[in-house]
Amino acid sequence: LCNIQIHSSTIRRWLPKAGIVWRRAAPTLYIQDPDKKEKLAVIREALADNSIDHPVFYQDEVDIHLNPKIGADWGHRGAQRKVATPGQNKKHYLAGALHGQTGQIVYVGGERKTSDLFIELLEKLKGQYRRAKSIRLIVDNYIIHKSKKTQKWLSDNPKFKLLFLPVYSPWHNKIEKLWHALHETITRNHQCKNMDNLLEQVYYFMDTAAPFPGGKHGLKQVYHN
Template sequence: MRRRPESEKALPQGQGRPWLKRKQRQALLRWGARSGCPLTYRRCLAVASAGRGASCRATAKALECATSTVVVAVRRYQEGGRQALRDRREGNGRAKVDERFRERLTCVLEGTPEDWGWCRPTWTRELLCQEMARRGQVRVSVATMGRTLATLGARLKAAKPIVECPWPSWKRQRRLHELKCLEVYGPPSEPVLHVDEVDIHLNPKVGRDWCLPGQRRVVVTPGNNQKRYLAGALNTRTGQLTWVEGRSKASALFIQLLWRLASQYRRARRIHLVLDNASVHSSKKTLKALAHFGGRLVLHFLPPYCPQGNRIERVWLDLHANVTRNHRCRTMDQLMVR
């Protein structure tokens, strides 16, 4: 007994009346496979499935395509045979979107509309079509522009707000290099820790989550927001994190962390702290506390507005992703326990 081809086995078994014989279905599938066109082969699969008696809806679900695609393929086969299943776009001539068009579009996307003289801050597909036509390229439809953007891997992304460092580039790079050398070549008896503070809000941070079609995650907010503050220090050599909690982001929170570090690294001759230029790090209370330690705690300030140089920022991102984002805690105490 001859076995059916694997492609036919994957098709749904219909409950209707078959109108194609088995040999006809097999011949149609072999012809579609030899055509070398995936779209033609998919139409052949749709016709073979419908010819077995399967409904158009079940066939479309099995082939992961629209029901209208199956209906049109069956109609074309019934009117013109298997030759009518061929892709009719082969004779359309030269494609409008070629490699040169994609290169020009990539160059356009590297800037904003305002860079190219448009009075609009963000791109739309319609505006991209006009800009490409203004550059001497062929005019394309909005749908074609969307497919071209997909082939380039372009996506809609939210802009990232940043504050530029007022220092010159050479000065900022030199400072970051000095701090990097301190971590790598510093004495083993002198730990280097990255220090920063983070806010914890009772109102959850809303973020994306995987959901089923037609479903959307609902996050109930407590209403009256409450805050707690954490001050942490990350040991770049061991990965150990030391942190303290407070109700206000003031000098007392940072001084509490200094005492914790002094007791935890009591055998260290000197403790190097890499931190930003927040006012609590250089206030009068902080300077008085540092003088009490007699030079054991040394502060190394990062360039202004340079959070990428502080490695503890990555820890705070993980904290928000794993704890505060979309959380359902009703009280601050429940949230802090997590």
């Protein structure tokens, strides 16, 4: 209408000021949980009732790979950091629980992500919170949380209750932020040559991150081998 021409470089300067950035798209699923509202309502109600007698935890598992996660890092302009990888990858797994009120962390580790690992975490919670009248865990729909072995353990320990998240809704599980911090602080671009050295750093992080968030985990001194 006004016959005004704007150079592309000008538009590129204006867009960030308007909060518009160039960003890679993320794949998503159109699958929706028909019970999403009901499940989230149950979780909100449990969190509102979170107390010493009725603690609520966010629970999840995380994979630890010997081959480092490659990501951005500080370096001199024009120089790209080289990260040596061990070559043959090895895996270790953590099952963790993040207290929904205090930010305290309970975790166990193992070489397999199975029902036994999940039950080991439940047993640890049972010992540490033995005076609680009920213990509720917000969990995803991974198979080990629904297995026959897990269901048998839950039936023998009725004060435990699992609150299942809607399917494909990991952003509702706050322990995901803990796993992100673990990777950002320890596993990204790590230089450990064997799993023992890596796990020493992983366990150091897990033992010092609480209360999370707020424990200044990213500022804690970690050592690299």
